[in-house]
Amino acid sequence: MKEKLVLVGNGMAGVRTLEELLKIEPDLYDITVFGSEPHGNYNRILLSPVLAGEKEIGDIMLNDENWYQENNIKLHTGKEVVEIDRRNRKVIAEDGTTASYNRLLLATGSNSVLIPIPGNDLKGVVTFRNIHDVTTILEIANKKKQALVIGGGLLGLEAAYALKQQGMFVTVVHLMDSLMERQLDPEASSMLRETLENRGIQFLMETATEALLGEDEVWGARFKGGLEIAADLVVMAVGIRPNIALAQKARIHCDRGIVVNDTMQTYDGRIYAVGECVQHRDQVYGLVAPLFEQAKVCANHLAQLGFAQYRGSLTFSKLKVTGVDLFSTGDFMGDDTTESIVMKDVDRGIYKKIVLKNNRIHGAVMFGDTVDGSWYYQMLRDQTDISGFRGQLLYGQSHLGDSGHGGANTAADMADDVEVCGCNGVCKKDIVNAITSKGLFTLDDVRDHTKASSSCGSCTGLVEQILSFTLGGDYSEAPTAKPLCKCTDYTHEEIRQTIQRQKLTGIRSVMDYLEYRSPDGCHICRPAINYYLMSSWPGEVVDDPRSRYINERAHANIQKDGTFSVIPRIWGGLVTPAELRAIADAADKFNVSTVKITGGQRIGLYGLKKNELPAVWSDLNQSGMPSGYAYGKSLRTVKTCVGEEWCRFGTQDSTSMGVRLEKLTWGSWMPHKFKMAVSGCPRNCAEATIKDFGVVAVESGWELHIGGNGGVRVRPTELLCKVKTDQEVVEHCCAFIQLYREDAYYLERTAPWIERVGMVKIRQQLIEDGGNRKALSDRFLSSQKFAQKDPWAERTGDAGFETHEFFPLEVKVSHE
Amino acid sequence: MSDWIEISSVDEIPPLGARVVHAEEMEIALFRTANDEIYAVRDRCPHKEGPLSQGIVHGKRVTCPLHNLVLELSDGKAVPPDEGCALVYPIKVEESRVWIKLQGVASKIKGSK
Ligand code: SRM
Ligand SMILES: Cc1cc2nc3c(=O)[nH]c(=O)nc-3n(C[C@H](O)[C@H](O)[C@H](O)COP(=O)(O)OP(=O)(O)OC[C@H]3O[C@@H](n4cnc5c(N)ncnc54)[C@H](O)[C@@H]3O)c2cc1C
Numbered sequence: 001m002k003e004k005l006v007l008v009g010n011g012m013a014g015v016r017t018l019e020e021l022l023k024i025e026p027d028l029y030d031i032t033v034f035g036s037e038p039h040g041n042y043n044r045i046l047l048s049p050v051l052a053g054e055k056e057i058g059d060i061m062l063n064d065e066n067w068y069q070e071n072n073i074k075l076h077t078g079k080e081v082v083e084i085d086r087r088n089r090k091v092i093a094e095d096g097t098t099a100s101y102n103r104l105l106l107a108t109g110s111n112s113v114l115i116p117i118p119g120n121d122l123k124g125v126v127t128f129r130n131i132h133d134v135t136t137i138l139e140i141a142n143k144k145k146q147a148l149v150i151g152g153g154l155l156g157l158e159a160a161y162a163l164k165q166q167g168m169f170v171t172v173v174h175l176m177d178s179l180m181e182r183q184l185d186p187e188a189s190s191m192l193r194e195t196l197e198n199r200g201i202q203f204l205m206e207t208a209t210e211a212l213l214g215e216d217e218v219w220g221a222r223f224k225g226g227l228e229i230a231a232d233l234v235v236m237a238v239g240i241r242p243n244i245a246l247a248q249k250a251r252i253h254c255d256r257g258i259v260v261n262d263t264m265q266t267y268d269g270r271i272y273a274v275g276e277c278v279q280h281r282d283q284v285y286g287l288v289a290p291l292f293e294q295a296k297v298c299a300n301h302l303a304q305l306g307f308a309q310y311r312g313s314l315t316f317s318k319l320k321v322t323g324v325d326l327f328s329t330g331d332f333m334g335d336d337t338t339e340s341i342v343m344k345d346v347d348r349g350i351y352k353k354i355v356l357k358n359n360r361i362h363g364a365v366m367f368g369d370t371v372d373g374s375w376y377y378q379m380l381r382d383q384t385d386i387s388g389f390r391g392q393l394l395y396g397q398s399h400l401g402d403s404g405h406g407g408a409n410t411a412a413d414m415a416d417d418v419e420v421c422g423c424n425g426v427c428k429k430d431i432v433n434a435i436t437s438k439g440l441f442t443l444d445d446v447r448d449h450t451k452a453s454s455s456c457g458s459c460t461g462l463v464e465q466i467l468s469f470t471l472g473g474d475y476s477e478a479p480t481a482k483p484l485c486k487c488t489d490y491t492h493e494e495i496r497q498t499i500q501r502q503k504l505t506g507i508r509s510v511m512d513y514l515e516y517r518s519p520d521g522c523h524i525c526r527p528a529i530n531y532y533l534m535s536s537w538p539g540e541v542v543d544d545p546r547s548r549y550i551n552e553r554a555h556a557n558i559q560k561d562g563t564f565s566v567i568p569r570i571w572g573g574l575v576t577p578a579e580l581r582a583i584a585d586a587a588d589k590f591n592v593s594t595v596k597i598t599g600g601q602r603i604g605l606y607g608l609k610k611n612e613l614p615a616v617w618s619d620l621n622q623s624g625m626p627s628g629y630a631y632g633k634s635l636r637t638v639k640t641c642v643g644e645e646w647c648r649f650g651t652q653d654s655t656s657m658g659v660r661l662e663k664l665t666w667g668s669w670m671p672h673k674f675k676m677a678v679s680g681c682p683r684n685c686a687e688a689t690i691k692d693f694g695v696v697a698v699e700s701g702w703e704l705h706i707g708g709n710g711g712v713r714v715r716p717t718e719l720l721c722k723v724k725t726d727q728e729v730v731e732h733c734c735a736f737i738q739l740y741r742e743d744a745y746y747l748e749r750t751a752p753w754i755e756r757v758g759m760v761k762i763r764q765q766l767i768e769d770g771g772n773r774k775a776l777s778d779r780f781l782s783s784q785k786f787a788q789k790d791p792w793a794e795r796t797g798d799a800g801f802e803t804h805e806f807f808p809l810e811v812k813v814s815h816e
Numbered sequence: 817m818s819d820w821i822e823i824s825s826v827d828e829i830p831p832l833g834a835r836v837v838h839a840e841e842m843e844i845a846l847f848r849t850a851n852d853e854i855y856a857v858r859d860r861c862p863h864k865e866g867p868l869s870q871g872i873v874h875g876k877r878v879t880c881p882l883h884n885l886v887l888e889l890s891d892g893k894a895v896p897p898d899e900g901c902a903l904v905y906p907i908k909v910e911e912s913r914v915w916i917k918l919q920g921v922a923s924k925i926k927g928s929k
């Protein structure tokens with residue numbers, strides 16, 4: 001018999017937990033759900049747009065009754081659970097329905113607070129929490145004119161705006177002297193107030209409500225000090241309180257909320273709790289993003305995988321009032337240990353304040369232009385070192401030159417048929433449709449369903465914007481510590497550390513140790529694990545070709561028609577006539593249709609069949625040319641200029657330096673491709689300042705530059721240091737590569753890696769600590785002893801390695 | 817039409833890997849999973865004809881090398897939310913020899929390496 005799981009509370013957190021559970025373990029439990037509301041599961045967040053008449057109730061349903069049926073879930077709507085009988089492990093609803101459980105999940109949400117003043121039970125006095133409240137408010141709004149909203153927080157202001165849209169006169173009364181004082185600083189708050197006043201909403205600040213007036217129905221309100229105003233609808237939006245009555249009655253330990261540990265268990269190990277009703281590490285949350293993170297962890301434990309942990313969430317706030325953009329996150333007030341950078345443009349109604357501590361974002365608050373909110377939030381969570389672009393921080397991500405963000409082109413202003421993802425040809429409307437029709441919440445969901453942002457990723461920012469304006473504040477970004485892929489909950493860092501601490505040397509043993517949930521991983525994690533193994537234990541680990549992307553497995557780039565390209569190494573861009581002749585001969589012999597000078601100072605032969613590769617390689621090998629690794633997450637090219645030898649400006653022999661660096665570093669496996677260049681003077685003809693490692697000769701020696709990137713998001717290098725001798729160039733180069741190999745995540749190029757860890761850390765390791773630099777360089781050189789074997793040479797000839805890779809099985813069809 | 821043709825031995829296909837089988841103008845990808853199950857799929861991705869034989873095999877699935885569509889080896893269907901379906905051929909394994917049935921293809925086929 002299957003175990004029984006009962007969920008009490010058919011709301012956003014509870015049902016999300018079930019969805020996560022069904023994704024990983026669809027058949028583990030018989031599931032029963034009790035919900036006191038008479039509906040399926042709906043998106044509570046979108047009640048505000050429903051109230052404003054911008055959406056219908058039907059638009060906000062997440063899971064209708066069919067969904068429960070399809071997943072064999074027994075659903076009791078309109079039944080409140082009134083008792084948990086822990087001894088006999090069953091729950092009892094008010095109408096007497098019972099259900100027994102092996103595991104119980106409480107997700108009872110919260111209740112709106114009613115302030116204890118006379119008249120709070122009059123007709124026309126309502127809270128703003130569920131569909132029932134919204135229909136009640138809309139009924140009154142249809143007939144009456146005067147609305148009073150008590151509370152100037154997020155919910156109160158959304159209600160006030162909605163009622164204004166419904167044609168009422170709206171007054172907001174607020175106890176404090178500034179609106180949304182917990183989410184905004186006084187500056188942003190006063191701009192918000194002005195904007196809302198311009199839209200015709202009135203405010204009574206620093207005012208306490210003393211009584212609501214009326215016999216049966218409300219007709220007015222009286223404030224401290226004696227002021228009275230007319231009101232035939234009063235919406236109380238003064239806060240929420242975790243709904244813990246049921247848990248308390250069952251003597252489950254509660255404080256402000258139901259107390260849970262990092263695995264979302266209450267003090268009774270069979271009983272889990274998620275959502276607004278819980279208190280975790282002393283925090284209670286009232287936004288969906290953290291609840292969804294909790295749901296994921298809880299599902300992991302319900303599925304008996306038992307390794308995920310919830311460690312609390314960092315949240316951000318937005319207001320869903322059309323045309324009012326505000327955003328805040330973290331500690332945006334600051335104190336004497338922090339510094340702030342502030343921009344205010346009164347005419348355009350824009351205000352931004354970023355609070356920094358040790359060159360990292362500590363908090364941010366913005367009004368008017370919030371396009372970069374999620375960017376700041378991301379950097380706050382990742383604790384990104386911003387010293388490299390502090391000057392541009394306030395101007396936003398688009399000023400860093402990310403072509404995908406298209407400057408001022410914000411998602412909300414885009415026409416429906418504008419292409420958002422150039423790689424996969426996905427338009428804005430495709431994304432919006434997928435979000436609304438399939439109930440998507442996260443970037444990963446959108447990637448799965450539309451392919452947008454799943455390729456080069458340059459449109460990620462735009463897709464995130466589309467998500468956030470389509471969903472309102474309901475957009476839950478992926479948690480900081482992103483799992484490597486869907487096969488595991490562990491992050492890149494955790495996996496690498498496990499490999500090193502446990503001395504794991506095979507992919508299978510890594511998967512077993514981490515209790516992988518898929519039989520043998522997928523195309524995302526296997527190459528990553530293979531890399532972490534190879535780079536952690538050089539010489540010991542045997543490369544797994546089956547965990548290599550085809551290009552690295554076949555040592556050639558696959559083309560759109562299934563043929564391959566061959567690019568031999570051309571050291572530092574120097575060729576001899578004999579080499580050129582050998583390339584030309586190979587092109588003739590194998591009937592190569594395209595011969596191209598590549599962007600990396602080399603020559604590519606295109607359109608070769610896979611079974612021709614070993615023969616082509618063998619010919620090129622004979623003229624001394626090994627593989628150019630144009631396919632590898634490894635050293636690609638070292639571009640050079642002619643330098644001192646010929647150029648009238650050249651100050652050093654850049655060509656020889658390029659060749660020397662290439663000979664030292666080829667063949668090493670890295671997290672991503674790695675490009676170098678050496679220019680003979682600051683005119684920089686080899687474009688060294690957009691390379692992963694760039695060397696520029698100057699009179700007195702060499703300048704070393706790191707972290708440049710051409711490609712999707714152009715990023716110039718940062719200067720690492722100046723050195724005098726050739727030997728120093730070599731040592732810094734090797735040490736830098738090794739640091740990158742040991743620290744960056746698989747598929748992270750040097751540019752994003754440096755943005756993540758910060759130049760400060762890199763300088764510490766490479767410049768300030770000379771001993772460490774030497775040690776890194778030594779580790780690199782010793783791993784090169786195992787890595788520098790020409791893969792082409794290994795795969796040609798009779799004793800060729802992996803020959804089955806290249807030759808098909810021929811089967812004859814005999815036509816009778 | 818319904819004849820089984822011997823095409824390979826299990827050992828000729830690397831575990832978690834694939835071999836390409838040429839049968840005149842047809843190209844078939846022969847996959848082997850971690851626990852030695854064998855599947856045969858036409859070597860053309862339903863998306864843009866990518867050669868599936870060149871993809872990474874995981875579980876009972878393969879990821880197309882061109883744009884990462886993931887297909888079930890057993891029935892050729894794309895794993896949702898992707899859409900599409902590749903042609904699969906019946907396979908049987910007897911004493912480590914692999915046999916295939918080529919439906920809808922020219923009448924009789926003789927196997928040889
Ligand atoms: C052949 C070449 C274009 C050419 O005809 O000249 C080329 C071809 C490809 N590039 Fe490139 N890139 C080539 C130089 C460049 C350059 C210029 C350079 O290296 O100076 C850049 C910009 C500089 C940079 O990388 O910072 C470049 C930025 C990219 C990018 C974007 C990388 C980024 O970080 O944004 C990709 C996509 C990726 O790697 O994920 C890419 C990916 C590709 C791939 C591998 C696409 C693919 O996955 O199939 C192409 C393979 C074609 C093939 O089969 O050979 N190629 N690519 C150039 C090979 C140089 C060589 O000799 O090895
Ligand atoms: C108008 C509005 C706007 C919001 N806007 C945003 C926003 O922009 N961004 C954001 O992140 N968050 C927003 N929120 C907050 C967000 O909706 C909540 O954080 C989220 O819904 C909480 O999920 P939950 O599952 O914990 O509780 P709920 O969604 O409230 O679900 C709890 C459910 O349990 C049921 N229940 C309770 N007790 C019992 C019982 N004993 N038996 C059976 N059923 C029971 C309740 O009826 C309810 O249906 C908004 C909330 C409101 C009301």
Ligand code: SF4
Nearest residue numbers: 456560598599711712
């Ligand atoms: S070679 Fe580079 S730029 Fe050209 S199409 Fe391919 S990936 Fe794009």
Ligand code: FES
Nearest residue numbers: 861864866880883
């Ligand atoms: S051809 Fe297979 S995914 Fe595009």
